[in-house]
Amino acid sequence: MNSHGRPTRPADAEPTRHATFTGNRGLDMEEALIFETGRLDATGVDLEAPAPFSSRLGAHARREAIGLPGLTEPEAVRHYARLSRNNYSIDVGLYPLGSCTMKHNPRLNEKVARLPGFADLHPLQPVSTAQGALALIEALAEALLALTGMSAVAMSPKAGAHGELCGMMAIKAALAARGEDKTRSVVLVPDSAHGTNPATAALIGMSVRAVPADADGVVSADSVRAALAPDVGAIMLTNPNTCGLFERNIVAIAEAVHVAGAYFYCDGANFNAVMGKTRPGDLGVDAMHINLHKTFSTPHGGGGPGAGPVVFSERLARYAPAPRIVRSGDALALAEHAEDSEAFGRMSAFHGQMGMFVRAYAYILSHGGDGLKQASEDAVLAANYIRVSLADLMSAPFGDRPCMHEALFDDRWLKDSGLTTLDFAKAMIDEGYHPMTVYFPLVVHGAMLIEPTESESKASLDLFIMALRDLAMKAVSGERERFLAAPIHAPRRRLDETRAARQPVLRWTSPAPV
Numbered sequence: 431m432n433s434h435g436r437p438t439r440p441a442d443a444e445p446t447r448h449a450t451f452t453g454n455r456g457l458d459m460e461e462a463l464i465f466e467t468g469r470l471d472a473t474g475v476d477l478e479a480p481a482p483f484s485s486r487l488g489a490h491a492r493r494e495a496i497g498l499p500g501l502t503e504p505e506a507v508r509h510y511a512r513l514s515r516n517n518y519s520i521d522v523g524l525y526p527l528g529s530c531t532m533k534h535n536p537r538l539n540e541k542v543a544r545l546p547g548f549a550d551l552h553p554l555q556p557v558s559t560a561q562g563a564l565a566l567i568e569a570l571a572e573a574l575l576a577l578t579g580m581s582a583v584a585m586s587p588k589a590g591a592h593g594e595l596c597g598m599m600a601i602k603a604a605l606a607a608r609g610e611d612k613t614r615s616v617v618l619v620p621d622s623a624h625g626t627n628p629a630t631a632a633l634i635g636m637s638v639r640a641v642p643a644d645a646d647g648v649v650s651a652d653s654v655r656a657a658l659a660p661d662v663g664a665i666m667l668t669n670p671n672t673c674g675l676f677e678r679n680i681v682a683i684a685e686a687v688h689v690a691g692a693y694f695y696c697d698g699a700n701f702n703a704v705m706g707k708t709r710p711g712d713l714g715v716d717a718m719h720i721n722l723h724k725t726f727s728t729p730h731g732g733g734g735p736g737a738g739p740v741v742f743s744e745r746l747a748r749y750a751p752a753p754r755i756v757r758s759g760d761a762l763a764l765a766e767h768a769e770d771s772e773a774f775g776r777m778s779a780f781h782g783q784m785g786m787f788v789r790a791y792a793y794i795l796s797h798g799g800d801g802l803k804q805a806s807e808d809a810v811l812a813a814n815y816i817r818v819s820l821a822d823l824m825s826a827p828f829g830d831r832p833c834m835h836e837a838l839f840d841d842r843w844l845k846d847s848g849l850t851t852l853d854f855a856k857a858m859i860d861e862g863y864h865p866m867t868v869y870f871p872l873v874v875h876g877a878m879l880i881e882p883t884e885s886e887s888k889a890s891l892d893l894f895i896m897a898l899r900d901l902a903m904k905a906v907s908g909e910r911e912r913f914l915a916a917p918i919h920a921p922r923r924r925l926d927e928t929r930a931a932r933q934p935v936l937r938w939t940s941p942a943p944v
């Protein structure tokens with residue numbers, strides 16, 4: 431236990447467990463903080479004392495020892511190697527987080543992204559020396575336009591939420607060009623939306639009017655018509671939606687929105703379910719972001735980096751942000767201004783996440799058009815395989831019909847067990863699985879949202895399904911204790927996540943000497 435009460439050894443966290451002298455459990459090593467392992471008198475380097483010099487720091491020169499713990503090189507290597515083994519990642523096992531699309535990242539992408547011509551680019555180097563990079567951005571942009579059937583694309587947004595902001599800023603610019611940005615200040619958002627949608631609307635100074643979904647989980651054109659009014663500037667609709675369902679009234683919704691003089695923003699984070707099958711441009715969408723880090727592989731653990739290019743319809747193309755890649759003769763250049771452009775400004779310094787562009791383009795080239803279509807089909811097939819394989823044990827709010835790329839369950843089936851979605855999720859950790867997304871979407875009670883992705887083999891899905899079936903049967907047959915105690919086999923048990931988020935202790939202080 432350290433001075434903040436943080437358990438530093440499993441024995442502190444769980445006194446009842448059979449304790450080992452070291453705190454290690456087999457080859458699962460317990461690792462203390464570097465401040466707790468390091469020593470002030472140890473160092474991994476042996477530098478010669480500097481020749482006499484006169485400091486120019488004056489009064490700012492440090493007078494006491496710096497107080498940073500030192501480690502020998504082997505100790506430093508072990509410290510970080512052991513910490514890295516506490517990371518669960520898609521390279522270690524199935525990662526069924528719904529709404530996040532954690533899929534295998536082909537090593538080919540990684541290799542190509544590390545080519546020095548891409549990896550060592552500097553955003554300020556002369557454009558004539560970055561022609562290959564610009565050509566790649568342009569080729570990726572063309573592929574995204576072909577896949578979406580849209581007219582223009584902004585490559586610079588750096589995440590899905592950033593893309594939403596970009597798309598909505600273009601919509602606001604279009605409204606302003608009509609002199610309606612003040613009067614049309616409302617955005618319609620279904621209540622099942624990802625939290626970033628209402629947050630984006632609020633960020634650009636628009637207010638949100640909720641649109642209810644029907645009992646079958648999708649939004650009807652009638653509900654949208656009922657919410658449309660002269661003060662509405664846009665709708666933000668996710669398709670496929672956060673319940674894993676295709677918004678089958680989307681064409682009628684787009685029509686109603688356009689007739690009412692508003693724009694249609696589509697949250698395209700779930701594009702990996704429909705890519706190659708349907709194009710937002712054909713559905714009447716005006717702007718949509720694509721999460722390259724969800725649909726086109728590219729690693730996105732730990733919150734970044736991502737890339738959220740936004741595609742625009744003909745009606746919004748001229749408001750897309752700068753810069754644009756333009757061609758003059760054989761050379762490519764970045765244009766801040768173009769004749770047919772009323773760009774609202776820029777989304778970021780420079781031109782976007784180059785490393786993500788390279789990975790996404792490698793993914794697209796290695797799949798080809800037919801391969802991308804098959805990736806969508808396989809993602810949908812895998813999700814439905816899970817949905818059907820668990821249907822007799824776990825309740826699903828919309829389980830009577832096929833889902834798209836993620837299977838949604840609720841907690842009705844746990845009702846008599848005295849257990850919650852959280853208990854079930856924690857028990858999955860003991861089986862070696864990262865839990866699925868829980869308690870989202872909010873519109874479904876005790877939601878469990880499972881997205882297997884297309885990159886899991888049938889054998890891997892079968893093992894996952896069998897593990898979940900086994901747990902589900904134990905849950906309903908009254909084996910409460912193992913669930914309430916779970917996770918038993920993880921380095922830590924249940925942590926106070928709320929307190930950790932609200933009162934994070936990010937600073938280490940030396941424990942009082944005993």
Ligand SMILES: *Cc1c(COP(=O)(O)O)cnc(C)c1O
Nearest residue numbers: 529589590591624626697699736
């Ligand atoms: C992931 C996601 C977002 C946000 O994307 P980020 O890249 O995390 O900012 C928005 N909407 C939906 C439906 C998502 O799944």
